[in-house]
Amino acid sequence: xxxxxxxxxIGLMFAGWAHAETGVRFSGFGSLGAIYNDSDNLGFHxxxxxxxxxxxxxxxxxTLLGLQLNAEISGSFxxxxxxxxxxRVSNGLSDNLEWLFLRYRPNNxxxxxxxxxxxxxxxxxxxRDVGYxxxxxxxxxxxxxxxxxxxxxxxxxxxxxxxxxxLNFEAKLAFGETDVKLxxxxxxxxxxxxxxxxxxxxxxxxxxxxxxxxxxxxxSGTNADxxxxxxxxxxxxxxxxxxxxxLAQEIAFEEMLSRYYALxxxxxxxxxxxxxxxxxxxxxxxLLQPYVSGYVSVGRRFDDLTLYAVYAQVENTREAPEIxxxxxxxxxxxxxxxxxxxxxQAAQYSYQASRLAQSTYSLGLxxxxxxDMALKLQWDHSEIDPxxxxxxxxAYPMGHDDRVNLFSVNLSFTF
Amino acid sequence: xxxxxxxxxxxLLVFFPARADDALxxxxxxxxxxxxxxxxxxxxIFMGRDRAFPDGNKVxxxxxxxxxxxRALFYRQLVNRSLAQVSSxxxxxxxxxxxxxxxxxxxxxxxxxxxxxxxxGITFVKSTELDPALKVVYKFDP
Numbered sequence: 001x002x003x004x005x006x007x008x009x010i011g012l013m014f015a016g017w018a019h020a021e022t023g024v025r026f027s028g029f030g031s032l033g034a035i036y037n038d039s040d041n042l043g044f045h046x047x048x049x050x051x052x053x054x055x056x057x058x059x060x061x062x063t064l065l066g067l068q069l070n071a072e073i074s075g076s077f078x079x080x081x082x083x084x085x086x087x088r089v090s091n092g093l094s095d096n097l098e099w100l101f102l103r104y105r106p107n108n109x110x111x112x113x114x115x116x117x118x119x120x121x122x123x124x125x126x127x128r129d130v131g132y133x134x135x136x137x138x139x140x141x142x143x144x145x146x147x148x149x150x151x152x153x154x155x156x157x158x159x160x161x162x163x164x165x166x167l168n169f170e171a172k173l174a175f176g177e178t179d180v181k182l183x184x185x186x187x188x189x190x191x192x193x194x195x196x197x198x199x200x201x202x203x204x205x206x207x208x209x210x211x212x213x214x215x216x217x218x219x220s221g222t223n224a225d226x227x228x229x230x231x232x233x234x235x236x237x238x239x240x241x242x243x244x245x246x247l248a249q250e251i252a253f254e255e256m257l258s259r260y261y262a263l264x265x266x267x268x269x270x271x272x273x274x275x276x277x278x279x280x281x282x283x284x285x286x287l288l289q290p291y292v293s294g295y296v297s298v299g300r301r302f303d304d305l306t307l308y309a310v311y312a313q314v315e316n317t318r319e320a321p322e323i324x325x326x327x328x329x330x331x332x333x334x335x336x337x338x339x340x341x342x343x344x345q346a347a348q349y350s351y352q353a354s355r356l357a358q359s360t361y362s363l364g365l366x367x368x369x370x371x372d373m374a375l376k377l378q379w380d381h382s383e384i385d386p387x388x389x390x391x392x393x394x395a396y397p398m399g400h401d402d403r404v405n406l407f408s409v410n411l412s413f414t415f
Numbered sequence: 416x417x418x419x420x421x422x423x424x425x426x427l428l429v430f431f432p433a434r435a436d437d438a439l440x441x442x443x444x445x446x447x448x449x450x451x452x453x454x455x456x457x458x459x460i461f462m463g464r465d466r467a468f469p470d471g472n473k474v475x476x477x478x479x480x481x482x483x484x485x486r487a488l489f490y491r492q493l494v495n496r497s498l499a500q501v502s503s504x505x506x507x508x509x510x511x512x513x514x515x516x517x518x519x520x521x522x523x524x525x526x527x528x529x530x531x532x533x534x535x536g537i538t539f540v541k542s543t544e545l546d547p548a549l550k551v552v553y554k555f556d557p
Binding site: 025070072078082101118127132133166270301371 | 455464466494495496497498503504511516
């Protein structure tokens with residue numbers, strides 16, 4: 001709760017500043033949300049940077065506040081700061097600083113930005129917290145959980161846009177780095193992305209948008225369990241288990257190249273809203289195995305009401321590798337044998353711990369009942385493979401029967 | 416005769432549902448060199464896709480919110496969207512920091528003063544709000 005108090009204070013400061021200066025504009029957005037989670041095992045979070053909410057009702061999972069300051073410096077230069085307060089895993093005030101950048105727009109076609117930026121990778125990544133801007137209660141978890149966790153960075157980007165007849169074409173190239181504290185399925189992880197390189201292409205008409213994006217980054221990470229496992233593997237004498245060293249190399253999370261590909265489509269003629277995205281993530285790291293994800297959402301507006309249905313899925317593209325048992329096992333004494341078997345098991349478990357396999361059916365309703373405010377109700381039913389629950393935070397080791405229902409009530413607004 | 420009058424009234428209602436002076440006008444500062452804009456250009460300017468007039472000069476949009484009905488009609492005629500949809504659209508652009516949402520001006524007098532003092536200004540008004548200081552560059556069919 002103290003975060004929201006801090007938010008209020010900073011808001012006042014911003015507002016005061018905004019009135020003192022011309023060309024400075026203060027605005028904001030937020031959501032008051034409640035989630036009911038019916039699982040006694042799986043805690044839900046919108047993305048890995050947020051603490052998960054367990055069984056019962058909770059207001060922490062979807063409640064957030066965003067404050068934005070736009071400053072016009074001259075005709076071509078402007079600066080934007082945005083702070084987003086939510087229930088983050090990390091507690092530093094600077095972690096709430098979503099963006100802070102300087103932008104140079106010499107003309108209508110080009111824009112250059114530098115600072116802390118949003119990675120414009122998937123359709124919603126740059127406005128994922130602005131509930132008022134989309135129909136759903138939150139971005140589709142199967143598609144957005146992982147990418148939302150890493151989609152702000154320190155760096156620079158270049159945007160080129162132009163009209164092609166009545167269509168609008170845009171290309172964006174971004175590069176930079178980031179580090180972030182995440183709540184993984186079973187423990188916290190510190191993640192570092194270096195040499196991020198991302199390219200986004202989009203084409204839009206009055207009622208539709210298509211986009212393609214690709215990105216890559218050198219990814220490193222640490223967490224306590226993996227470090228212990230690595231130490232143990234590296235300590236095994238080569239004679240006992242010659243493959244242990246190679247195994248450690250595959251599990252160690254240092255400068256592993258990961259690649260992201262995404263395609264998106266959106267249609268909105270004022271009545272029907274159809275949106276779909278498809279993504280493929282590839283990684284050299286054994287603990288984040290390649291996966292595909294996607295969703296299809298269809299909505300229909302009736303005056304101020306929007307009804308929508310979504311189907312979403314995420315799946316690893318291949319089975320987790322099986323680690324061969326050490327050949328030396330039959331020749332070992334009982335304690336040595338047990339120690340090696342335990343280690344083998346731990347290594348094998350680490351291959352399973354971040355597996356993804358689930359699908360979700362959602363139904364929802366958005367009601368634009370008042371100016372700049374929308375009330376939303378949503379029901380999500382997720383079917384999760386016993387070995388595929390890593391979008392969630394597990395209370396027990398995996399293997400539990402997992403069908404989860406989430407009920408959400410949400411008030412989104414802008415000011 | 417009665418039937419004729421009724422059908423005449425019905426015909427008038429169908430084809431002239433609004434009085435001629437209910438039309439909406441897109442206006443710029445009288446000193447602006449632009450003479451007229453196409454519907455597509457008006458859309459691009461008011462929906463934040465273009466930050467400049469077709470002649471390359473900077474554009475400053477004032478969103479006339481002095482009267483909700485007029486404003487609703489404007490966006491309905493412009494992009495066939497409700498005010499809530501327009502507002503949601505702007506939330507996306509504003510908070511992904513792509514474009515700053517046009518300033519809403521809810522006082523007629525203030526709007527006129529702003530238009531007068533801003534050479535790059537553009538807004539929309541009803542016929543009753545037309546003024547010599549404003550140059551019409553686009554007219555919506557009523």
